[in-house]
Amino acid sequence: MDTKTIRFIRRGELVALGNVPPDRTLLEVLREDLGATGTKEGCGEGDCGACTVVLGEAIDGRLRYRTVNSCIRLAHSVDGLAVWTVEDLAGADGALHPAQEAMVRCHGSQCGFCTPGFVMSLFGMYQNHVCKGESITRALAQEELSGNLCRCTGYRPILEAAQQMASLPRVTVDEAALVAKLQDLAPSHDERYLAPTTLDALLAARAAHPQAQIVAGCTDVGLWVTKLHRQFAQVLDVTRARELRQVEDYPNHIAIGAAVSLTDAYAALVTQRPVLKTFADRFAGLPVRNAGTLGGNVANGSPIGDSMPLLVALDARLVLMSQGGHRHLALEDFYTGYRKNVLAADELVAWILVPKPRQGEFLRAYKISKRFDDDISAVCLVIRLELEDGHVARIGIGAGGVAATPVRAARTEAFLAGKRWSEDAVRQAIDVLRGEFQPISDMRASSSYRSQVLGNLLQRFWLESQGHEHINLERFALEEASA
Known part of the structure; x- marks a missing residue:
């Protein structure tokens, strides 16, 4: 099979890695291939946050920052993105980034094992809030650090560090230069890790490779790799298909594409129904919501997945697509048994249609x-x-x-x-x-x-x-x- 070189930007420079197996995790590549051992493996299942890194993606000429768990993130999924690990934050002169300096000043680290993950979550918070002139409240800090666990500190000094970052000398990323570099990284083709960028190409790949393991965020399939030691000869990643990365607004419903992250999907649901805000925040930690997708959560069909009871209660419907056409069905009719569903070998979940609230609901x-x-x-x-x-x-x-x-x-x-x-x-x-x-x-x-x-x-x-x-x-x- 044809193989491609994974290319991403780190420390402002191009990193190119060849012959990476399709089921190799980002954490393995960072620690074993690049020597970035500050990124730790704790739980190996996206629970503890010790492996947290920050990804940057160029969208409409701007950079979007997302914290993710590298332990359950497939390495190929960062092709064409920017990656930051804890080693990448300090300045060339050794000066600590505000996310690091605030942790030092607030005594936010004890044994230190979890500290790199917390620092990376703080860095993501810094880029998404402080650099936009927004203040970080204790409530916001607690919400965005929900995916990081610590046994030592009791969290108070870490939450204080989050609030103190804005008081330190500002450090910025040259986003214009980084976006230009990312836009130069045209996607390449790999028969082992298929990541089509259009819906037509995605459906064609699904029909041509029905045996390929589908991933739509990999927050569950990643556990099959780390915990069950499963191996996949071929992977089909749906998250690059641009049509499925949108939330579309219609008079009576919203259509959430299967590749929309849980973070963005729940934001859309909360916009329609603000009462869901706390429920949305409690869906795993932020790094999991940033990586996982609503379509993946639905297709996975775990009986303890929180999205589906909500969607069932809201009378949501699914749109299943193949090259031959599409069909609609109620979400509860999608499942036939434990983690089993009605998808044909050439079909994919494409959209989740959620009715808008009626007056008096x-x-x-x-x-x-x-x-x-x-x-x-x-x-x-x-x-x-x-x-x-x-x-x-x-x-x-x-x-x-x-x-x-x-x-x-x-x-x-x-x-x-x-x-x-x-x-x-x-x-x-x-x-x-x-x-x-x-x-x-x-x-x-x-x-x-x-x-x-x-x-x-x-x-x-x-x-x-x-x-x-x-x-x-x-x-x-x-x-x-x-x-």
């Missing part, structure tokens, strides 16, 4: 996990309610963690449809919901716990629909509690 999305940030759900329940004259006119209930696939609570929806929205109806619906599924017991929760929580969340939804506040941990504010 009441929506809540609940995520129950052992850790508040950067954790996988034990139970996810999303409920969308529309009332007319006090009766249930329309209701959507999506659930995760309670079956082999993401599911719609169809029996509970049918029970409530047309009924007066009352405490008695909800009490009966709780029993219906608990009896609708037979969840398993695993490391995250027991079957009985999941069933109990399902009903409790419907009870919480009822209370919130009646105006009760501060009954949800998401509404808890530490500053208010300590006042």
